Structure formats: structure tokens, C-alpha cells
Amino acid sequence: xxxxxxxxxxxxxxxxxxxxxxxxxxxxxxxxxxxxxxxxxxxxxxxxxxxxxxxxxxxxxxxxxxxxxxxxxxxxxxxxxxxxxxxxxxxxxxxxxxxxxxxxxxxxxxxxxx
Amino acid sequence: xxxxxxxxxxxxxxxxxxxxxxxxxxxxxxxxxxxxxxxxxxxxxxxxxxxxxxxxxxxxxxxxxxxxxxxxxxxxxxxxxxxxxxxxxxxxxxxxxxxxxxxxxxx
Numbered sequence: 001x002x003x004x005x006x007x008x009x010x011x012x013x014x015x016x017x018x019x020x021x022x023x024x025x026x027x028x029x030x031x032x033x034x035x036x037x038x039x040x041x042x043x044x045x046x047x048x049x050x051x052x053x054x055x056x057x058x059x060x061x062x063x064x065x066x067x068x069x070x071x072x073x074x075x076x077x078x079x080x081x082x083x084x085x086x087x088x089x090x091x092x093x094x095x096x097x098x099x100x101x102x103x104x105x106x107x108x109x110x111x112x113x114x
Numbered sequence: 115x116x117x118x119x120x121x122x123x124x125x126x127x128x129x130x131x132x133x134x135x136x137x138x139x140x141x142x143x144x145x146x147x148x149x150x151x152x153x154x155x156x157x158x159x160x161x162x163x164x165x166x167x168x169x170x171x172x173x174x175x176x177x178x179x180x181x182x183x184x185x186x187x188x189x190x191x192x193x194x195x196x197x198x199x200x201x202x203x204x205x206x207x208x209x210x211x212x213x214x215x216x217x218x219x220x221x
Contacts (some may be wrong), residue, residue: 033209042120042214043158055207063151091158101148101204105158 006092006106013082013113021077025094027113032075033095033103034067038088046090049075051097082113116141116205120212127191128220130143135186135215137175146204147184149175150211153197154171161199171195193219 005024013019016039025032031094034046045059049069060066079086089110093103117140123151126209127133151161161172164184166175174184184201196219 006188021150031208034212042198043211045211048206048208050119093158099144101202101209102160102163103202103209107157 004094004104006104006109008109009107010110011112013111015084015113016081018078018080019082019111021079021090021111022099023075023077023092023094023106025073025075025092026096026104027073028079028096029094029104030072030097031095032069033093034075034077035091035093037091037108041090046077073077079111082111084113087111087113116203116210117202118165118203118210118212120201120219122215123162123213124218125187126218126220129193133186133188133191133217135199135201137184137186137212139182139184139201139203141182141203141205143206145177145179145184147172147177148202148204148209149184149186150200150202151197152200153194158200159186184218191219193221195219209220 007022030051032049036044047067050058062082067077089108091108094104095103119138121136147164149161150158152158173188175184176183198214198216200214203210
């Protein structure tokens, strides 16, 4: 596709429910990142996938958060038993091999837990 | 440890005044540094990278290895510069972002 695509754009969920957020990276991009932006805050790193390597999960805030990347392309971020503090914008970014820090971001998913 | 520090969470500058957004890094190798920008209701995007040594929208950034800094500068602020700015380092295995600085241009 033309850019990184995330769905849904907005998600309102009840506290305690599970949610899945999807990211379609740019075709051919080998690396994929998930970040969180809470209201008025900066980027918070969550997880990083690079090719076939084991993902870097060091940023996941709790075991309620998990992510997978199927076939080296689409990624899904899952939040189980959502809490109000999970409300934020979740951003996905991808990079092409050899381009280092040149990342392309999606438009984000705004998650609201009520 | 690899780290990017943006000491200012918020910076307010009058229109027409000079802007300097600070960024310091910690990295043992030869760093590649970037500035990203997020305007209101737009996606986060690359503003400039140090290896390009270019000026984008009037902004420049010089890598100072002695001071381990990569400050973003613009001589005369414009209202459309109001945005969130992130400094980033191409680390050993992934991109490291700073926490960001919100730039607010006052009329």
C-alpha cells in the first residue's frame, strides 16, 4: 500500500473487554514498531519486530499486552481485560531494511476505555 | 546505554523569535540522528536526518559529537511550526525516540 495503515481509527471499549488493533506496514518493510501516546505525553515504545528475529517486547507495560506479526507483514496488538489507563493513541511504524531510523508511521488507533 | 533525552516537555516561543529544541543522546557508536514532527491531526513524520545536512521548513540540526547533541533550530518561528517534535537515534537494533517536546508558537 501507499503507507502504513492502522485499523480501526477509533475504538471505544468497556473496561474489562479485550481489544485487537491492526497494523498493515508498507509492503517490503522488514521492521515494525508499536508505540503508545497517552494524552499530552510523548511516545512510549511497546514492541518491535525485525524480520524473523524474536520480537523485542521490553516496552510492553503488562502481561495484558501482546502482539504478533504474521508472515512478516500484518501485526496485531492485543490488549486483554482493558483498563481505563490503557486509553491512548496506539501508533504503528515500519522501516525498510538498511534504512535505519527512517520510519513511516500509521495514523494511529485512538482507544478509549469506558 | 542508548538513550535520547529531550529535556523540555513544552517550549513556548513568540512568532518571529528563534527556536531551539534540545536533544542529547547517549550512544557508543557512530550515531545517526533524526527529527520527527507531528502536526495536529496528522501522522508522525520525518522532518530531517543529520546525514542529509539539509534545511526543511527552515529547520536545521547539527550533530555535535563532543556535546552529544542534535539540537533543532530555526531562526524565525512561524505559527505553523506549532507541533510535537521527537528526536530519534538509530540504535544498534532499533530506533530510540526521545519523549518529545511540544512547541507552541505564540502570536
